[in-house]
Amino acid sequence: MSGARLRHGFLLAGLVGLGLLLGWSLLNLHPYGEFHGPDEIRIEAIALHERHVTNLDAFVNFDLRALDTLGEEFIFFTAIVGLSLVLRRLPGEAEEGKSLPLAAGRSAPEPDELTRWITPAYVPALVVFGLYVLIHGHLTPGGGFQAGAIIGSALAMIYVAFGYSAFSHTVDQERTEVVEAAAAACYIATGLTALAIGASFLTNILPVGETGRLYSAGTIWILNDVSGAAVSFGFLTMMAEFISQTHHRGSGAGG
Amino acid sequence: MDKVPYLTAGWVFLAGLYGMATSRNLVHQVMCLSVVQSATYVLLLASGYREGGLAPIMIGARPDNATFVDPVVQALALTDIVVGAAVTALLLAIIIRVWRVKHVLDPDALTRDES
Amino acid sequence: MALQLGSYILVAIGALMVVLTRRPERQVLVYSLYGLLLSLLFLVIRAPDVALSELAVGSVAIPLAILVTLSKMRDPERLQ
Numbered sequence: 162m163s164g165a166r167l168r169h170g171f172l173l174a175g176l177v178g179l180g181l182l183l184g185w186s187l188l189n190l191h192p193y194g195e196f197h198g199p200d201e202i203r204i205e206a207i208a209l210h211e212r213h214v215t216n217l218d219a220f221v222n223f224d225l226r227a228l229d230t231l232g233e234e235f236i237f238f239t240a241i242v243g244l245s246l247v248l249r250r251l252p253g254e255a256e257e258g259k260s261l262p263l264a265a266g267r268s269a270p271e272p273d274e275l276t277r278w279i280t281p282a283y284v285p286a287l288v289v290f291g292l293y294v295l296i297h298g299h300l301t302p303g304g305g306f307q308a309g310a311i312i313g314s315a316l317a318m319i320y321v322a323f324g325y326s327a328f329s330h331t332v333d334q335e336r337t338e339v340v341e342a343a344a345a346a347c348y349i350a351t352g353l354t355a356l357a358i359g360a361s362f363l364t365n366i367l368p369v370g371e372t373g374r375l376y377s378a379g380t381i382w383i384l385n386d387v388s389g390a391a392v393s394f395g396f397l398t399m400m401a402e403f404i405s406q407t408h409h410r411g412s413g414a415g416g
Numbered sequence: 417m418d419k420v421p422y423l424t425a426g427w428v429f430l431a432g433l434y435g436m437a438t439s440r441n442l443v444h445q446v447m448c449l450s451v452v453q454s455a456t457y458v459l460l461l462a463s464g465y466r467e468g469g470l471a472p473i474m475i476g477a478r479p480d481n482a483t484f485v486d487p488v489v490q491a492l493a494l495t496d497i498v499v500g501a502a503v504t505a506l507l508l509a510i511i512i513r514v515w516r517v518k519h520v521l522d523p524d525a526l527t528r529d530e531s
Numbered sequence: 532m533a534l535q536l537g538s539y540i541l542v543a544i545g546a547l548m549v550v551l552t553r554r555p556e557r558q559v560l561v562y563s564l565y566g567l568l569l570s571l572l573f574l575v576i577r578a579p580d581v582a583l584s585e586l587a588v589g590s591v592a593i594p595l596a597i598l599v600t601l602s603k604m605r606d607p608e609r610l611q
Contacts, residue, residue, distance in 0.1 A: 183426040194465055205472075217484065218487050230495060233496075302473060304494075424540075431546045431550050461576050472577075501593050504596070
């Protein structure tokens with residue numbers, strides 16, 4: 162077992178060394194609370210007056226640095242594609258005809274009564290809340306990425322309360338994949354429209370409207386909604402992929 | 417108080433790294449990786465904090481010379497969190513595949529197998 | 532200020548707890564609680580967007596994915 166002890170010793174030595182370097186560099190950062198950004202760029206000065214947008218994070222994500230958000234969204238998309246690829250049925254694999262093994266003398270656990278009562282009331286409220294967070298993303302805290310996570314998790318509650326067949330009726334995996342890809346394409350299409358009229362890629366070209374109204378801030382709300390659709394359907398695809406792994410296909414309602 | 421935020425980020429990073437390196441279960445390792453990622457979010461947000469700054473939402477009444485905390489690092493962090501979740505899900509899918517083939521979840525046993 | 536100090540310390544302790552919980556079934560719950568602590572820290576740091584993101588992802592979506600993964604990988608021989 163000395164091999165393991167040696168490895169453990171190396172690990173601790175490495176961690177201590179890394180810790181010292183990390184501590185030295187972290188303590189030489191600017192003092193906590195005194196962030197001085199580049200003085201020429203005052204984001205809050207231009208956000209309200211030029212773009213009529215009140216959520217500065219959404220402004221940075223979908224206007225100032227929209228190209229980086231495009232990259233992030235495509236990392237997300239690629240991860241979901243990779244997930245579907247890894248979990249696909251390989252040519253040699255049979256359909257999963259066996260259910261999960263159960264211990265002798267026990268039956269599969271029934272979903273909780275309370276969960277089954279609460280979920281039909283809770284899930285629609287969560288979805289509406291997620292849509293609210295999405296649509297008001299350029300006004301109040303929120304936006305595409307947050308709302309996508311909320312909506313994806315809300316619909317996964319259907320699986321928790323009612324099992325696989327209910328979930329597969331609500332979330333059709335092939336359709337969510339198509340919508341996710343279409344939403345990602347719409348993001349690029351919005352950027353290309355800006356190119357088409359002579360501005361740079363992903364410039365904010367729509368009229369900025371009145372502060373605080375839903376249809377303000379130019380292309381920010383379009384990019385926001387589109388990336389929210391992409392992320393939420395991406396999360397639904399991910400949940401559907403994982404959940405279909407726990408179900409034995411070939412029985413139950415056809416998906 | 418001056419040192420605590422950045423040192424917390426460093427501590428969380430090192431703790432997650434230690435957990436990853438001494439893990440005996442792949443799923444445990446994936447969660448430790450997630451902890452390491454969260455250390456970077458803490459560092460980003462701590463570096464963008466401004467004393468007396470408001471949250472970067474410009475709704476509602478505020479004093480005339482109000483300053484805001486830096487929104488750029490927050491924008492980075494919030495997309496990072498969601499993308500990190502997707503990558504974690506991809507890792508979990510790979511673990512499911514590994515389980516189906518090898519029926520072991522111990523990283524040491526997995527590396528010992530290929531010889 | 533004291534609120535921020537407390538939040539940072541809670542996050543540090545939470546991260547240690549997540550790492551030291553070895554069994555994945557238990558670690559998922561500790562991780563979900565850690566997501567909540569992180570979200571509170573982000574709120575106190577004046578970052579509501581990030582707090583919302585971390586709450587939805589770290590406390591719900593990822594633990595759900597992990598639990599579904601774990602339920603798929605059960606060892607038939609260990610059930611008696």
